[in-house]
Amino acid sequence: MNYLRTISAVVKKDLLHELKSREIVVSMLLFSVLTVVVFSFIFEPGSEFKNRVVGGILWMSVIFAGLLGLNKSMMSEVDGGNFSALMLAPVDRSAIFFGKAISNFLFMTIVEAITIPLFMVLYNVNIFNTGFLPLVVFFLGTYGFAILGTLFSIISVNTRTREVMLPLLLLPVMVPVILASVQALNIYVLGNDVVESYKWLKLLAVFDIIFTVVVFAVFDFIVED
Amino acid sequence: MKIQKILDIFAVLMVCVALYFAFIFAPSEKVMGAIQRIFYFHVSSAWIAFFAFFVTFVFSILFLIKQNYLFDDIAESSAEIGILFCTIVLITGPIWAKPAWGVWWTWDPRLTTTTILWFIYAGYLMLRKFIDEPDKRARFASAVGIIGFIDVPIVFFSIRWWRTIHPNVVQEGGGGLHPDMTKALLISVFAFTVLYAALLLKRTHIASLTRKIDSLEG
Numbered sequence: 001m002n003y004l005r006t007i008s009a010v011v012k013k014d015l016l017h018e019l020k021s022r023e024i025v026v027s028m029l030l031f032s033v034l035t036v037v038v039f040s041f042i043f044e045p046g047s048e049f050k051n052r053v054v055g056g057i058l059w060m061s062v063i064f065a066g067l068l069g070l071n072k073s074m075m076s077e078v079d080g081g082n083f084s085a086l087m088l089a090p091v092d093r094s095a096i097f098f099g100k101a102i103s104n105f106l107f108m109t110i111v112e113a114i115t116i117p118l119f120m121v122l123y124n125v126n127i128f129n130t131g132f133l134p135l136v137v138f139f140l141g142t143y144g145f146a147i148l149g150t151l152f153s154i155i156s157v158n159t160r161t162r163e164v165m166l167p168l169l170l171l172p173v174m175v176p177v178i179l180a181s182v183q184a185l186n187i188y189v190l191g192n193d194v195v196e197s198y199k200w201l202k203l204l205a206v207f208d209i210i211f212t213v214v215v216f217a218v219f220d221f222i223v224e225d
Numbered sequence: 226m227k228i229q230k231i232l233d234i235f236a237v238l239m240v241c242v243a244l245y246f247a248f249i250f251a252p253s254e255k256v257m258g259a260i261q262r263i264f265y266f267h268v269s270s271a272w273i274a275f276f277a278f279f280v281t282f283v284f285s286i287l288f289l290i291k292q293n294y295l296f297d298d299i300a301e302s303s304a305e306i307g308i309l310f311c312t313i314v315l316i317t318g319p320i321w322a323k324p325a326w327g328v329w330w331t332w333d334p335r336l337t338t339t340t341i342l343w344f345i346y347a348g349y350l351m352l353r354k355f356i357d358e359p360d361k362r363a364r365f366a367s368a369v370g371i372i373g374f375i376d377v378p379i380v381f382f383s384i385r386w387w388r389t390i391h392p393n394v395v396q397e398g399g400g401g402l403h404p405d406m407t408k409a410l411l412i413s414v415f416a417f418t419v420l421y422a423a424l425l426l427k428r429t430h431i432a433s434l435t436r437k438i439d440s441l442e443g
Contacts (some may be wrong), residue, residue, distance in 0.1 A: 169369060211372070222368045
């Protein structure tokens with residue numbers, strides 16, 4: 001019970017902070033929409049070819065915006081010494097970690113909720129052609145991204161180069177999530193049989209479960225001081 | 226000191242033996258000819274790269290449990306050797322692929338996984354360079370060493386579902402390798418393993434000396 005209370009306290013703190021400053025979500029949102037617009041220059045607008053690549057474009061804009069947001073969210077913790085204070089609190093440290101991960105997840109979800117409809121209008125595609133499975137893809141993919149992204153952002157802001165390290169560490173490890181999400185989205189956009197996408201959904205779920213357990217196991221060890 | 230010397234000499238000898246087996250003893254492949262001989266070093270390097278990253282994984286866990294900095298030194302040294310051999314794999318692969326497949330590169334699961342592997346551990350080594358405090362460096366690097374290695378099979382399976390054309394020569398039943406080729410391959414793998422052990426011992430020795438000097442200066 002205490003564990004869940006700690007998580008919700010951290011999430012509440014982050015949401016309150018974000019509600020006052022609006023720095024993270026607004027910069028992420030601008031960036032993801034900008035990526036969507038800039039990517040439209042790589043092919044003839046309105047060509048049929050676009051249906052094969054839009055899934056990738058949408059997902060990459062979310063990933064890039066996520067990298068930006070993760071750095072921002074963790075920098076504000078470290079700069080004011082807030083993170084050290086959280087670590088000194090007499091609570092389970094992994095609860096603090098999952099609190100941070102959930103708030104990062106929520107920030108990304110807000111950004112997606114605005115980017116996806118805008119994207120569908122700008123590219124004239126309907127990713128919900130075959131039902132609401134794309135929401136499952138975004139849920140599982142964003143969770144996987146948030147859980148490892150939060151851990152790597154803690155590591156990254158503690159280096160001399162600060163935010164530079166995060167994409168270098170996170171992107172290669174995220175390959176299964178990126179690949180599975182993009183492949184699944186492509187299936188929905190092209191209107192193929194949704195059964196083909198189940199293996200990708202399973203892969204995302206397995207990734208999420210494995211790394212939730214791994215992070216839970218190692219987090220206490222790596223922030224010891 | 227002594228064991229290092231013995232290993233060094235043994236590694237040099239074994240590499241010479243492996244060269245003999247790869248270039249003279251093993252028969253030429255019917256279709257590909259001499260170019261196929263790169264296979265012995267390509268596969269051996271791939272084995273060492275994966276093994277080295279596995280060693281990094283194991284010693285990262287051991288470090289987090291025991292907090293002994295020798296384990297961190299071993300993890301770092303092994304990752305460095307691993308990336309060296311991973312680079313060799315990524316260079317010898319295209320040299321063979323161009324005449325055999327007609328292209329330098331293809332997005333096959335093993336090629337792509339090896340590339341991703343390279344990036345994960347390049348990130349790992351960069352991370353180590355960018356953290357000055359030894360205890361922080363060891364703890365954070367261990368986390369990346371553990372997560373990176375667990376990620377590798379997931380990367381592999383995700384890409385395999387996506388596409389595959391890499392030849393499967395070491396499946397059950399030998400997969401069409403001539404017995405002499407198998408011998409040459411095994412000897413080459415053994416030689417590279419000895420070389421790896423010799424390099425690891427040396428590199429770990431250097432890492433612990435560096436740590437000693439840093440603590441004296443600090």
